[in-house]
Amino acid sequence: MNATTQTEARAVDTAVSSAANVLQTADPSKHMILVPLSRLVLRASGRNVRKTVPRMSIPELAASIQRVGLLQNLIVIPAADGLHYEVVAGGRRLAALKLLAKKHRIAKDWQVPCLRVADGTARTASLTENVQREAMHPADQFEAFAALVAEGRPIEDIAADFSVTPLVVQRRLKLANVSPRLMDDYRADALSLDQLMALAITDDHTAQEAAFYDAPQWQRNPQNLRERLTEREIDAHRHPLVRFVGLDAYEAAGGGVRRDLFAEDDTGVYLTDAALVERLAQDKLAGIAAEVKTEGWAWTDAAPAATLADLQTFQRAPRARREPTKREAQRIEKLQEKMQAVGVAVDAAMDADDEDKADALQEEGEALGEQLQALEDGLQGYSDPVKGAAGAIVTIDRNGQAVIHRGLMREAEAKALRTLERLRQGFGGEDAESEDEGGTANEAQAPVMSDRLAQRLSAHRTVALQLGVACRPQAALAALVHGMVQTVLQGRHHGHDMPVGVRLTVQDRLEALAPDVPESPAAVALREMQEAWCDKLPQDSAELFAALLAMEQAELMALLAVCMASTVDVVTPRATPHQPGAKLAQAVGLDMAAWWKPTAEGYFKHVSKAVILQAVGEFAPHTVNRLAKLKKADIASEAERLADGTGWMPAVFNGEGPQQAMQESEPEEAQEQDAPEDAEAMADEPAEVTTD
DSSP: OOOOOHHHHHHHHHHHHHHHHHHHHTOHHHHEEEEEGGGEEOOOSSOSOOOOOOGGGHHHHHHHHHHHOOOSOEEEEEOTTSSOEEEEEOHHHHHHHHHHHHTTSSOTTOEEEEEEOOGGGHHHHHHHHHHSOOOOOHHHHHHHHHHHHHTTOOHHHHHHHTTOOHHHHHHHHHHHTSOHHHHHHHHTTSSOHHHHHHHTTOOOHHHHHHHHHTSOGGGOSHHHHHHHHTTTSEETTTOHHHHHHOHHHHHHTTOOEEEOTTOOTTOOEEESOHHHHHHHHHHHHHHHHHHHHTTSOSEEEEOTTOOHHHHTTSEEOOOEEOOOOHHHHHHHHHHHHHHHHHHHHHHHHHHTTOHHHHHHHHHHHHHHHHHHHHHHHHHEEOOHHHHHHOEEEEEEOTTSOEEEEEEEEOHHHHHHHHHHHHHHTTTOOHHHHHHHHHHHTTSSOOOSOOHHHHHHHHHHHHHHHHHHHHTOHHHHHHHHHHHHIIIIISOOOTTOOOOSSOOBOOOOOHHHHOTTGGGSHHHHHHHHHHHHHHHHSOSSHHHHHHHHHHSOHHHHHHHHHHHHHTTEEOOOSSOOSOOTTHHHHHHHTOOGGGTOOOOTTTTGGGSOHHHHHHHHHHHOGGGHHHHTTSOHHHHHHHHHHHHTTTOOOOGGGSOOSHHHHHHHOOOOTTSOOOOOOOGGGGOOOOOEEOBO
8 A cells, every 4th residue: 555654654754753753953053063072972871872892903003193183073962960971972982082092192181082972862963873784895996096196195005094014005096997897896796896806916907898798707706817917827836847957046136016906815926937847857957967977877857747657768777785784783673663563552552442542652653654765765775876877867756856767778778787687696596685675665655554454455465366266267377377387396385385285274364453444345255156156066076187187278378366265464564565365466557546445443543643644635625624633533524434435545555666665765864765676676476376
């Protein structure tokens, strides 16, 4: 209905009359007075509607009043004592004036301009002042700051007037310089302040407009806009070449820099001369390469952009391990004893659910492992003849550190070196092989885990490898014959007896090491294969032999593989970088991701928080900060959930051989790292096949 009731009409008339009375009562020409500051009070009478005063802004407001004066009067009513005035609007201004008086910046009786209103309209006046006002649009603020600078005001003075930092003023000026077309759209809410800040990275209005208007709607987020405007430049925060060269050296060479005023910390720095960065990096690397060549290498090369694929085209020169001195041997023995004791203590702490103690012991064990690895690295080296045939490549890693890959050989150099080695040893071959194997024994640092966890994981690896052997008769036969040849023909017994009548020993210790092994997918599959063969074969010994003689060769080979599989044993007694059975695993195409999943109970609860978070950083890096605040048990559960479906595996299950060795190796003391071992130099023994 459009009709207005009498009650509504009377309400409207009353409101209009009340407003008129307020306006008449608050007429500045009739009721503006000057009141000494000491006679102004702010009481909790309820007439001042603002109950919450942001105290943190009082010092800034006081500084502003001191510089530019009090720009807005206070609203007051006479107090009951007839001497003072109660402030009903302007409590922050009164607090700021009191602060100035306390600091002796103004007199205690400084005359404050006030508007006196009637007691009956005080609350209405207070509410009106706080509600009937609208904040300045940010675009107007940007342009106002620019106008002050245009008038000749220094940025520092403007910052002091408004109690902000000079950087805030510089940012406002940067935003004021955005294209007028974009600024109009910002006023119309067609783009956000974050988008405007991203576009302000350049002062080129044409480039700003092209970056925004030429992009589809879904590519107009601030990050995309910023990347589009800096696509020909180098992000100093991310690029490894910039970290390697150094921003100061680049600027000293005359390189141009663009800085994003709205970036946080050390981000937002863009280098405009990519060619200069590359030249400086090449020159610096060439200097390092020249120093490395003085070590006696046949050649060195500086390659800033060398990739893993590039390095894999080289073969690895063999390294020799010298005998430790008496002092070094004692130190190694002492560290090994300490690590063993810490491992036992870690297991005990985990059994007792003492997470804090277990984490502390894990950290202690890691520190001991690093010391031991450093000692072992110091024992490895290249002989002069090897250096005379091999070389080194100096490159840059993702962190901007120089990395030196020593002992690289081209194919012709590697063949020549092997020929010389055979001549030197009288074609013995055995010593050279053992030398190569010794050079790789400590190539990769041992995984950070307890011996118990190492045994548990290697038990799972064993049963998966057993299934692989069972499915590949050729590999099973080769492994069996390999052991026989070494024992019968080459005299390498490896601690076993192998009589003519062979009776294979089935490995039955896996469940004791890992209680969840029997229910693992690999164990279930292998057990089903064994049961299927048991149902097909006769139980009587004589009948069994006759049945085997009657089998086709392919069927007999398949049976051999199933039986042979259960003799495979690649369990490691302690955490070690050397994984036995690597060649057999390669032959059967072992992929642990198909047979084992990282769970809280099976892995994450048995390593320290730091190791869990490091792992999570590989498959869910965006969650690391959140998980770091949780307890270890919760972190382990979340890690299991996040790892599901990612294919992530602990380093002990990752691929073995030259490529993996290189990926997991760490730089040496001076950020140096040797190249991966050649496949020939990394030949290890196949999985152990026990016999009695």
